[in-house]
Amino acid sequence: MKNLLLIGYYGFGNLGDEMMVSTIKDFLLSQGFNVNIPVPKEKILNQKQFNRFNILKLFENILKADAIICGGGGVLQDKTSFKSFFYYYSIFEFSLLMRKPVIFFGNSFGPVRKKLSMLLLKRLLKQKKLYIFARDPVSSKYASQHNSHTFLATDPAIRFLSKLDITPSKRTDTAVIIPRKFRSYIPVLLNLKHLGFKNIIFLPFAPEDEILAKRLANFSIKGLNMSFSKPEEAIEKITKASVIISERFHGSLTAAYFDIPFISVKDEKFRRFITPYLPVYPGFAFDILDAAKKIELVLNESFSLKGSLLEACEGMYTKFGELLHNLV
The missing domain is CATH 3.40.50 (Rossmann fold)
Known part of the structure; x- marks a missing residue:
């Protein structure tokens, strides 16, 4: 071998x-x-x-x-x-x-x-x-x-997502926030409440984000039920929400793959990745205030990316396998 x-x-x-x-x-x-x-x-x-x-x-x-x-x-x-x-x-x-x-x-x-x-x-x-x-x-x-x-x-993780036996069941009153660096999400939370959201889940995608996610989940806003969720529950929580606000590349990718409206916050890598599949999309934010303004915009967006993402990914893996067998 x-x-x-x-x-x-x-x-x-x-x-x-x-x-x-x-x-x-x-x-x-x-x-x-x-x-x-x-x-x-x-x-x-x-x-x-x-x-x-x-x-x-x-x-x-x-x-x-x-x-x-x-x-x-x-x-x-x-x-x-x-x-x-x-x-x-x-x-x-x-x-x-x-x-x-x-x-x-x-x-x-x-x-x-x-x-x-x-x-x-x-x-x-x-x-x-x-x-x-x-x-x-x-x-x-x-x-x-x-x-x-x-x-x-494209991104190799798309193949991972394609193997999951998950059917999204979007809850119109639930939003998932995947934090990384921003210490306050108050403008986002207030606008989510204004738009009728009741459940906010703070979900870290990496261990170094857990302390921040827990601190944010402990913030109290009347009318909002805020909670912390472990990384191992990430994909399940994302597929049960109706909007994802993410500072992490693969948080946004998971939402996009399952056709869930998302806002990618200050993530140029994801913006340049997803643009060929979604050329016109309002969900790219410079900061938290910008993200708050764009929630209603993305809720009115509909897209279907799974087919094109998976086609590109399978083509990449096929070419990868052919190259490896030729090289070694």
């Missing part, structure tokens, strides 16, 4: 990343590959996983691999930190130096703010043994300027 190393922000409890790694791993196993995954030490569950912070172990697995897969997300950005950017860059650069094919599968690029990050990213994208399935048109256009092995693709 050929060995693949699957790289990403895995094992940290971020729901979007866990959706991606789950479905990518299952696909690779179905294609007959052996898959190894670096995760935090405390999250190691089996012999196919190893400590991502053990550099010697990481390089050992690179040398044993027939190809390296970066499975979804936006790991090559320095908005979070240059340290994170350089961690992933070093993995891919060393892999290519060892003449290992590297495949970016459903990734976005940027934002990169430091000149060094920009130089390193351009250097990486120019490598001949690098293959890119870009998640959105902006990333695809940028990558294709440096690399001829660039394909416009």
Whole structure:
């Protein structure tokens, strides 16, 4: 069996990343590959996983691999930190130096703010043994300027959503808020109440958002029943709401896939991802006040994206499998 190393922000409890790694791993196993995954030490569950912070172990697995897969997300950005950017860059650069094919599968690029990050990213994208399935048109256009092995693709987690046996049962009085950074949602809550909503669920998509979500859920507004829900209940809660207000990419994606009106708050990555499927849509907000103003607008919107999202996703996985079998 050929060995693949699957790289990403895995094992940290971020729901979007866990959706991606789950479905990518299952696909690779179905294609007959052996898959190894670096995760935090405390999250190691089996012999196919190893400590991502053990550099010697990481390089050992690179040398044993027939190809390296970066499975979804936006790991090559320095908005979070240059340290994170350089961690992933070093993995891919060393892999290519060892003449290992590297495949970016459903990734976005940027934002990169430091000149060094920009130089390193351009250097990486120019490598001949690098293959890119870009998640959105902006990333695809940028990558294709440096690399001829660039394909416009989509998000790998769509395949995960397609396997779920869920029929949305939208409750007209329920809204789900997926917070990340904004500390107050008062304008949103007041407008939701004005529009007849009664139940507000604060739903974190990552462990680092849980404290904020609980604090927001404890805020009291007469006439609103506010509650906190665990990440493992996320998809069920989303599919039972009539509007989703999300600061997280995969919160908005889940709503869009199940045709639930959504507002994506200050998330340029999601806006540029979804625009080819939904060219005219009022649900992109700059801040909380802007999000409050747009609730009524999105409630009057109707769309049906599941078919086009799934078609693009299945096409991406098919091309991915063909490329892997040709390369290794």
